[in-house]
Amino acid sequence: DVKVTQSSRYLVKRTGEKVFLECVQDMDHENMFWYRQDPGLGLRLIYFSYDVKMKEKGDIPEGYSVSREKKERFSLILESASTNQTSMYLCASTIKDSLYTFGSGTRLTVV
Amino acid sequence: GDSVTQMEGPVTLSEEAFLTINCTYTATGYPSLFWYVQYPGEGLQLLLKATKADDKGSNKGFEATYRKETTSFHLEKGSVQVSDSAVYFCALTPNDYKLSFGAGTTVTVRA
Numbered sequence: 001d002v003k004v005t006q007s008s009r010y011l012v013k014r015t016g017e018k019v020f021l022e023c024v025q026d027m028d029h030e031n032m033f034w035y036r037q038d039p040g041l042g043l044r045l046i047y048f049s050y051d052v053k054m055k056e057k058g059d060i061p062e063g064y065s066v067s068r069e070k071k072e073r074f075s076l077i078l079e080s081a082s083t084n085q086t087s088m089y090l091c092a093s094t095i096k097d098s099l100y101t102f103g104s105g106t107r108l109t110v111v
Numbered sequence: 112g113d114s115v116t117q118m119e120g121p122v123t124l125s126e127e128a129f130l131t132i133n134c135t136y137t138a139t140g141y142p143s144l145f146w147y148v149q150y151p152g153e154g155l156q157l158l159l160k161a162t163k164a165d166d167k168g169s170n171k172g173f174e175a176t177y178r179k180e181t182t183s184f185h186l187e188k189g190s191v192q193v194s195d196s197a198v199y200f201c202a203l204t205p206n207d208y209k210l211s212f213g214a215g216t217t218v219t220v221r222a
Contacts, residue, residue, distance in 0.1 A: 041214055048209060092210075
């Protein structure tokens with residue numbers, strides 16, 4: 001069974017900390033995505049990557065960066081966490097003309 | 112840009128009731144349309160999809176028809192169960208790989 005695995009289910013971090021959210025897929029997918037999910041706003045795209053070492057900004061990239069050093073791993077980085085980044089973060093992967101596979105999500109709380 | 116508008120919730124129903132969740136979209140060209148479902152504590156799962164006008168997607172008793180003339184993709188189920196309680200997201204993708212989501216509709220089915 002194909003999988004997208006997010007390293008943490010719940011995280012609590014302090015304001016100003018540098019935070020790493022990890023995502024790994026085992027499907028050899030080219031495309032990977034980071035979304036945040038907030039009530040009433042749905043899912044909003046933060047960053048995506050269509051190849052190793054490639055990245056593109058999504059709709060809300062401010063305050064975030066990403067890293068894709070290997071095809072299977074896509075990391076989301078909060079350079080200096082703030083309380084307005086408290087959210088559910090969802091990773092997904094896909095290959096052209098294929099369906100998205102989502103991870104179970106990481107619920108991040110910044111205090 | 113591309114966008115999806117879906118009816119606001121929450122929606123509360125009794126078992127065996129009829130469910131409709133409205134979804135309309137704005138897009139250039141001919142996007143593919145999707146309904147995703149998120150059960151409590153889980154990531155998103157694809158419920159159904161349609162890739163061209165007049166296509167009907169169906170799964171688990173849910174149906175949605177791609178209506179180009181009204182730019183709509185309404186989700187329906189004739190008889191809901193308690194296990195259908197979830198958050199439902201309408202989404203689209205144009206010719207690239209990025210998904211744009213609606214805000215989500217929370218559905219609660221009472222026994």
